[in-house]
Amino acid sequence: MVQRMTMAWVKWLGCAGLLLLLSGPVMAAEGVLEILAAGDVLLGGRMLEAPQAGELFGPLTRRRLEQADIFLWNCEIAGLSSVSKQNTFVFHADGLLFPQMAFANGAACTANNHVFDGLEEGAANLMAVLEGARIRHNGLHDRGTFAPLSLLPQREPPVYLLTGSPMSQIGSGPRIVTxxxxxxxxxxxxxRAREPEACIILYSHDGNEGFSEASDRQRLWADWFAAAGADIILFAHSHCYGGFETLDASPRKTFVAWGLGNFLFGGNRGWRSRSDVRL
Incomplete structure (x- = not known):
């Protein structure tokens, strides 16, 4: 059953940690646009010791992810490097699992507080791993070269992804930034000024860890992003699921999800003690 609303219809897809968004502005042009928005993903540590060793998804899950128009996820990890920050949790990936996240409709968000765990070297390696696995991404970029990612180039109106975070700059190098x-x-x-009819999705790494409620900073900036013309605002970082709402006072009745939880990160409770977080 599809329920049509002014801005968005929202449904949780079981325990998979996905938020299903059916966006109103795009619905009017070419029918329903289905977006699967996943929270934090950690493709590293000891995930291969999971019960289904070597496989991140079963066939039914993979088929469901492939059916959506867009599949977004937060890549909260750095590529391997010879250096690391003095950080309790250092998330390094060797790229072994990344091909399993290469969906034709997918895009990784690479603006978060762990993409610089290996400083600029680790960030550069992460970009190389993503590109080697043919995973589109938005966030990490050479200074001065940021561009919105066109998610559906052939669709009218166009759909763009922009990502950022108030926590990404720590540890960034002189060249690679968020x-x-x-x-x-x-x-x-x-x-928005250049393409008035475009659908703009903004994915931000922000929120208070362990709290489902939106922080004051999230609400403040969500209002500003909405006033600037964002259609959909997605937040991840709290490691738990938050609420969602439509900002009716915004020019485009912006839909906001305050916390997307974890998708492949070791669970949503007690994640610090799980084996897929490398200490």
Missing amino acids: LSYPQLLEAVRTL
Whole structure:
């Protein structure tokens, strides 16, 4: 059953940690646009010791992910490097599992507080791993070269992804960076002015860990992003599921999901003690 609403119809897809969004602005042009939005993904540590060793998804799950128009997920990890931050949790990936996340409709969000765990070297290696696995991504970029990611190039109106975080800049190098919130806000304004009819999805790594409620910072910036022209705002970082709402006062009745939880990260409770987090 498809329920048509002014902005979005939302449904949790069981325990998989996915949020299903059916977006109103795109619905009017070419029918329903289905977006599967996943939270934090950690493709490293000891995940291969899971019961289904070597396989991240069963055939039914993979088929469901492939059916959507868009599948978004947060890549909260750095590529291997010879250096690391003095951090309790250092998430390094060797790239072994990344081909299993290569969906034709997918895109990884690479603006978060762990993409620089290996400093600029690790960030550069992560970009190489993603590109080697043919995974589209948005977030990490050479300084001054950020561009919105076109998710459905042949669709009218176009659909774009922009990602940023207030926590990504720590440890970044002189060349590879992510957008801060003021930069992300300006990117939304510029894109909306250039393409008035586009659907703009903003994925931000923000929120208070362990709390499902939106933080004051999230609410403040969500209002500003919405006023700038964002259609959908997705937050991850809290490691638990948050609520969702439509900002009716915004120009485009922006839909906001305050916390997407974890998707492949060791569970949503007691994640610090799980074996797939490398200490």
